[in-house]
Amino acid sequence: MTKIAMLGLGSMNGAVLSGLLASGVSAEDVVGTSRSAESAQQRSQQYGVTVLAEEHDAAANTTAAAQADVVFLGVKPHQVVDLCAEIKEALRPHTVVVSVAAAVTIAMMESALAERQPVIRAMPNTPMSVGAGVVGLAASSAVSPQQTQTVAQLLGASGSVHVLEEEQIDALTGVAGSGPAYTFYLAEHMAAAGVEMGLDPELAADLAAQTVYGAGKMLIENRGDNDVAQLRRNVTSPNGTTQRAIETFDAAQMGATIRAGAQASAARAAEITAQLQG
Ligand SMILES: NC(=O)C1=CN([C@@H]2O[C@H](COP(=O)(O)OP(=O)(O)OC[C@H]3O[C@@H](n4cnc5c(N)ncnc54)[C@H](O)[C@@H]3O)[C@@H](O)[C@H]2O)C=CC1
Numbered sequence: 122m123t124k125i126a127m128l129g130l131g132s133m134n135g136a137v138l139s140g141l142l143a144s145g146v147s148a149e150d151v152v153g154t155s156r157s158a159e160s161a162q163q164r165s166q167q168y169g170v171t172v173l174a175e176e177h178d179a180a181a182n183t184t185a186a187a188q189a190d191v192v193f194l195g196v197k198p199h200q201v202v203d204l205c206a207e208i209k210e211a212l213r214p215h216t217v218v219v220s221v222a223a224a225v226t227i228a229m230m231e232s233a234l235a236e237r238q239p240v241i242r243a244m245p246n247t248p249m250s251v252g253a254g255v256v257g258l259a260a261s262s263a264v265s266p267q268q269t270q271t272v273a274q275l276l277g278a279s280g281s282v283h284v285l286e287e288e289q290i291d292a293l294t295g296v297a298g299s300g301p302a303y304t305f306y307l308a309e310h311m312a313a314a315g316v317e318m319g320l321d322p323e324l325a326a327d328l329a330a331q332t333v334y335g336a337g338k339m340l341i342e343n344r345g346d347n348d349v350a351q352l353r354r355n356v357t358s359p360n361g362t363t364q365r366a367i368e369t370f371d372a373a374q375m376g377a378t379i380r381a382g383a384q385a386s387a388a389r390a391a392e393i394t395a396q397l398q399g
């Protein structure tokens with residue numbers, strides 16, 4: 122069985138872990154770490170895995186990393202290289218280090234790890250927690266095809282896996298890594314509109330959530346038969362209600378704004394990379 126360490130068990134590594142456990146990975150094969158004892162206890166209860174607290178045990182990360190075949194780094198971008206340096210001596214040569222951090226390049230991680238330590242730069246999104254995620258992977262030259270397959274298989278149970286050139290990871294971040302937030306933002310405003318029109322807040326939230334879910338399901342299930350613009354046209358009766366809404370969006374240049382937002386996310390990733398490189 123593949124032994125897994127999740128160093129920094131916050132939102133993203135937590136979402137990855139939920140997906141792994143749901144796909145049949147045994148809780149006994151996973152050790153997590155967290156900064157505070159309180160969060161370690163909370164995460165341990167939530168996922169049923171051992172979670173070591175760095176606050177209580179300075180060796181928490183090295184202990185977890187030493188036993189693992191795959192180590193997921195789920196800390197903030199500015200902490201990743203230090204964490205690599207911290208676990209460097211504990212890692213075995215075959216252990217694959219998988220970072221889920223935005224903006225941290227393979228080269229940055231390699232500079233803090235032993236020579237030829239296999240490194241994968243991943244960009245997942247939080248719907249991994251419900252088995253409907255997206256993850257992009259870029260592997261260093263030290264990662265064997267078998268190791269890439271092992272990581273892709275682990276993550277593939279939680280979403281669609283795309284092995285890319287590292288140069289494309291920022292674009293994937295702009296569309297899919299940050300993307301769930303755009304969709305939640307849409308749902309927030311759909312629900313708020315309902316409340317402004319007199320609906321009960323809970324009902325409005327349900328309507329927005331179910332509508333976003335149903336539209337997403339149609340997008341996936343009809344892909345190939347209908348493109349997304351056709352699905353939109355199917356809802357839009359000539360001179361009807363939807364047409365008026367879409368005209369309102371177009372007048373506010375919402376399409377261009379969404380594209381600009383996704384591109385700003387990717388640009389921010391590149392900006393963080395440059396900042397980290399000093
Ligand atoms: N939240 C998201 O949707 C996505 C996040 N990411 C990436 O995931 C990474 C983590 O982001 P979030 O999960 O949102 O942040 P978070 O703040 O929820 O999680 C970070 C976790 O790391 C722990 N931590 C910090 N330093 C530590 C240390 N030295 N040892 C052990 N644990 C430590 C903290 O206690 C916390 O639980 C970031 O690099 C981000 O770029 C990537 C894709 C999507």
Ligand SMILES: O=C(O)[C@@H]1CCC=N1
Pocket residue numbers: 223294298299
């Ligand atoms: O907002 C962020 O920086 C992270 C990376 C992608 C999604 N969340």
